[in-house]
Structures are given as structure tokens and as C-alpha cells.
Amino acid sequence: MAPDVLNVQIQWYPGHMVTAMRKLGERLRIVDVLIEVLDARVPRSSSNPALDRLAPHKPRLVILGREDLADPRATREWLAWYRRRGRTALAVNGKDQGSVKRVAAALAALELGGGTTRAMVVGIPNTGKSSLINGLLRRIAAKAADKAGVTRSLQWFRVGPNLEVMDTPGILVPKIATPEAQWQLALTGALPRERFDPEEVIARYVGWSRDHRPRANVPDLETYARARGFARRGGEVDLHNAAGAFIKDFGEGKFGRVTFEAAEPAA
Ligand SMILES: Nc1nc2c(ncn2[C@@H]2O[C@H](COP(=O)(O)OP(=O)(O)OP(=O)(O)O)[C@@H](O)[C@H]2O)c(=O)[nH]1
Ligand SMILES: [Mg+2]
CATH class of the missing domain: 3.40.50.300 (P-loop containing nucleotide triphosphate hydrolases)
Incomplete structure (x- = not known):
């Protein structure tokens, strides 16, 4: 979890x-x-x-x-x-x-x-x-x-x-309110890569997908890294570089179309 x-x-x-x-x-x-x-x-x-x-x-x-x-x-x-x-x-x-x-x-x-x-x-x-x-x-x-x-x-x-x-230049709020909004804005590209830990953001996204879109089968970072050839000699995986590729793939819609926030239904 x-x-x-x-x-x-x-x-x-x-x-x-x-x-x-x-x-x-x-x-x-x-x-x-x-x-x-x-x-x-x-x-x-x-x-x-x-x-x-x-x-x-x-x-x-x-x-x-x-x-x-x-x-x-x-x-x-x-x-x-x-x-x-x-x-x-x-x-x-x-x-x-x-x-x-x-x-x-x-x-x-x-x-x-x-x-x-x-x-x-x-x-x-x-x-x-x-x-x-x-x-x-x-x-x-x-x-x-x-x-x-x-x-x-x-x-x-x-x-x-x-x-x-x-x-005009993109302007964020001075303080992004919730942890959800933080990782979702990082994942969707509103923050520069050096402003967040991609592995943590990916872990949150994978967890969210399991809960909300189980059929999308979003792989966890390790599985993704092995499948995409990020294994190093000796069986270790290069999670750092894999995370960069993962976020790029997400941005290109490779894990499917997704909306993280639902509109409130009509009363
Ligand atoms: N898939 C997709 N990509 C888009 C769309 N609109 C823009 N992009 C891409 O998003 C990236 C950012 O686009 P920009 O137009 O530079 O965004 P911006 O809002 O001006 O960004 P800042 O000036 O940094 O605030 C570019 O790589 C665009 O090609 C869209 O509707 N769909
Ligand atoms: Mg611009």
C-alpha cells in the first residue's frame, strides 16, 4: 500500500x-x-x-x-x-x-x-x-x-x-494542497524533473492505478525496468533511468488514457 x-x-x-x-x-x-x-x-x-x-x-x-x-x-x-x-x-x-x-x-x-x-x-x-x-x-x-x-x-x-x-509563463499555486495533487502534477508534467523523486511519484501512480484502474495493468517500476531492458550486470535494475523512461511513457499515453480527478456528479 x-x-x-x-x-x-x-x-x-x-x-x-x-x-x-x-x-x-x-x-x-x-x-x-x-x-x-x-x-x-x-x-x-x-x-x-x-x-x-x-x-x-x-x-x-x-x-x-x-x-x-x-x-x-x-x-x-x-x-x-x-x-x-x-x-x-x-x-x-x-x-x-x-x-x-x-x-x-x-x-x-x-x-x-x-x-x-x-x-x-x-x-x-x-x-x-x-x-x-x-x-x-x-x-x-x-x-x-x-x-x-x-x-x-x-x-x-x-x-x-x-x-x-x-x-504567459505557467504559474503554480504557492503551495500544492494535497499529496495527491503533488504527485499527480509531477507525473502530468507541471513540475520540472529535478523538483521531485520520480520513483516515489511512480509508486504513488502505480498504487492509484491498482485501486482505480486495475484493468489498465500499469506495471510497477521494477517490472517495467526489467521488461524494458534496464537490468544491469548481476541482475540489478537501473531504477533511476527506468523511472525517467516510465514518466516519459506515461506522458505519451502508453499506459492508457486516464483522468485522476472526477467532477462532482450533478446534485
Ligand atoms: N499529448 C498532448 N500534448 C500536448 C498537448 N498540448 C501541448 N502538448 C505538448 O505539451 C508540451 C508543453 O507544451 P507547451 O505549449 O510548451 O506548454 P506551456 O503551457 O506553454 O508550458 P510553459 O510555458 O512551461 O508553462 C509540448 O511538448 C507540447 O507538444 C495536447 O493537447 N496533447
Ligand atoms: Mg509556454
């Missing part, structure tokens, strides 16, 4: 996030709408309540990003959950042009008034904010990579005559 608490707390709130949050607050005034990019696998822990405090009345389009990696049924339930709260939400695969196109359409449907719409793309690190902007632009303009903390500054991009979007 996995322990109830992680051996080491997983937190990441470096100075650049403090600065980015301040700048984001300063620019909000000139922004018409927020595009909040969440991770569809962890919609709750990938949201940042600071946004509600900073911009409670700003129109908002919620994007459940990486929908290609999430459980489709859970995603439908999350979309309904947002709809019940009067919020426009859309599940998007940022790597798919057809999927990204729907974002522009959803923005137009918000009817924010005439003239140029200024949209600010916000979210925790590595959810696909810059990729989404590149998809809207249909070219690579914003730097994007499979690593948390790539975007470091606020930058405007003109998408068309009537739309400008601002890319």
Missing part, C-alpha cells in the same frame, strides 16, 4: 512565478478574456484559484488541454460540470489543428463586442498554452517544449485582424 503522505513534499514556486503573477495582474485591465488552459487529466489541481481572486468578473474560456491523454468519459463529465456553473469549457488537443480551431470559434461565440479581442492565455506550467497559441497562429511563434517552465515572459501575438493573444 502506498503511504498516505509523500516522503518529500513536492512544491515549486520560484521567483519567476511571483513576478509573472504580478505582471499578469497588471495586464489584466487591457484584456477582454482569459483562456485558462487546464490539464484534462487533473482539471481541479491544474486550476489556479488566484485567477478567481485576481479577475473574478473577467470573461473566461476554460480549455481542458491534453484531452487526447484523458479519459473521454471523465472529460465529458468535467465539461458538463463547467456548463452547470455557467462557464464555457472546451476539450482540446493542442497538437491537433482541427481541435485548436474550435478555440477561435468558441472565443467568437462569447460575443465580447466589436473590435479586436485581447485574450490572455493562462495556466499552470506545461499544459500546452504556447502550443495552443502556435496552433491558433498556424505557425511556430511561441516557444513550446515538453518541459515545465518554458515560457518566461508575457508576449502578445496577433492571430488575425480581430484577435490578439498573450502567452
Whole structure:
């Protein structure tokens, strides 16, 4: 059984996030709408309540990003959950042009008034904010990579005559509330690899899978390591390198589509 608490707390709130949050607050005034990019696998822990405090009345389009990696049924339930709260939400695969196109359409449907719409793309690190902007632009303009903390500054991009979007750095909450949210955010890529112990995060994920998705047959790290040729001479396995490969495989959906957090059912 996995322990109830992680051996080491997983937190990441470096100075650049403090600065980015301040700048984001300063620019909000000139922004018409927020595009909040969440991770569809962890919609709750990938949201940042600071946004509600900073911009409670700003129109908002919620994007459940990486929908290609999430459980489709859970995603439908999350979309309904947002709809019940009067919020426009859309599940998007940022790597798919057809999927990204729907974002522009959803923005137009918000009817924010005439003239140029200024949209600010916000979210925790590595959810696909810059990729989404590149998809809207249909070219690579914003730097994007499979690593948390790539975007470091606020930058405007003109998408068309009537739309400008601002890319912003990923910002986490100062303190990730629960051990579950900590390992799930680490596993889904919101924290840089050096900020957590991958073996511990994998152990938590394997335990969770046994309890919640037994048929997915997610191997434990040792089994995975042996099957994938991480055995060293003398029968020892190289768990350290295996853990890196395991997390990469998870990020590519090799263990199946999964959503860790369920939307509360309709009352
Ligand atoms: N599978 C999948 N991968 C995605 C999706 N959207 C983006 N990615 C990948 O996720 C990685 C991170 O994308 P970015 O666009 O750099 O994320 P970001 O939110 O701008 O990250 P920061 O600037 O670090 O906050 C890249 O490798 C993208 O190719 C998606 O919908 N599905
Ligand atoms: Mg970025």
C-alpha cells in the first residue's frame, strides 16, 4: 500500500512565478478574456484559484488541454460540470489543428463586442498554452517544449485582424494542497524533473492505478525496468533511468488514457 503522505513534499514556486503573477495582474485591465488552459487529466489541481481572486468578473474560456491523454468519459463529465456553473469549457488537443480551431470559434461565440479581442492565455506550467497559441497562429511563434517552465515572459501575438493573444509563463499555486495533487502534477508534467523523486511519484501512480484502474495493468517500476531492458550486470535494475523512461511513457499515453480527478456528479 502506498503511504498516505509523500516522503518529500513536492512544491515549486520560484521567483519567476511571483513576478509573472504580478505582471499578469497588471495586464489584466487591457484584456477582454482569459483562456485558462487546464490539464484534462487533473482539471481541479491544474486550476489556479488566484485567477478567481485576481479577475473574478473577467470573461473566461476554460480549455481542458491534453484531452487526447484523458479519459473521454471523465472529460465529458468535467465539461458538463463547467456548463452547470455557467462557464464555457472546451476539450482540446493542442497538437491537433482541427481541435485548436474550435478555440477561435468558441472565443467568437462569447460575443465580447466589436473590435479586436485581447485574450490572455493562462495556466499552470506545461499544459500546452504556447502550443495552443502556435496552433491558433498556424505557425511556430511561441516557444513550446515538453518541459515545465518554458515560457518566461508575457508576449502578445496577433492571430488575425480581430484577435490578439498573450502567452504567459505557467504559474503554480504557492503551495500544492494535497499529496495527491503533488504527485499527480509531477507525473502530468507541471513540475520540472529535478523538483521531485520520480520513483516515489511512480509508486504513488502505480498504487492509484491498482485501486482505480486495475484493468489498465500499469506495471510497477521494477517490472517495467526489467521488461524494458534496464537490468544491469548481476541482475540489478537501473531504477533511476527506468523511472525517467516510465514518466516519459506515461506522458505519451502508453499506459492508457486516464483522468485522476472526477467532477462532482450533478446534485
Ligand atoms: N499529448 C498532448 N500534448 C500536448 C498537448 N498540448 C501541448 N502538448 C505538448 O505539451 C508540451 C508543453 O507544451 P507547451 O505549449 O510548451 O506548454 P506551456 O503551457 O506553454 O508550458 P510553459 O510555458 O512551461 O508553462 C509540448 O511538448 C507540447 O507538444 C495536447 O493537447 N496533447
Ligand atoms: Mg509556454
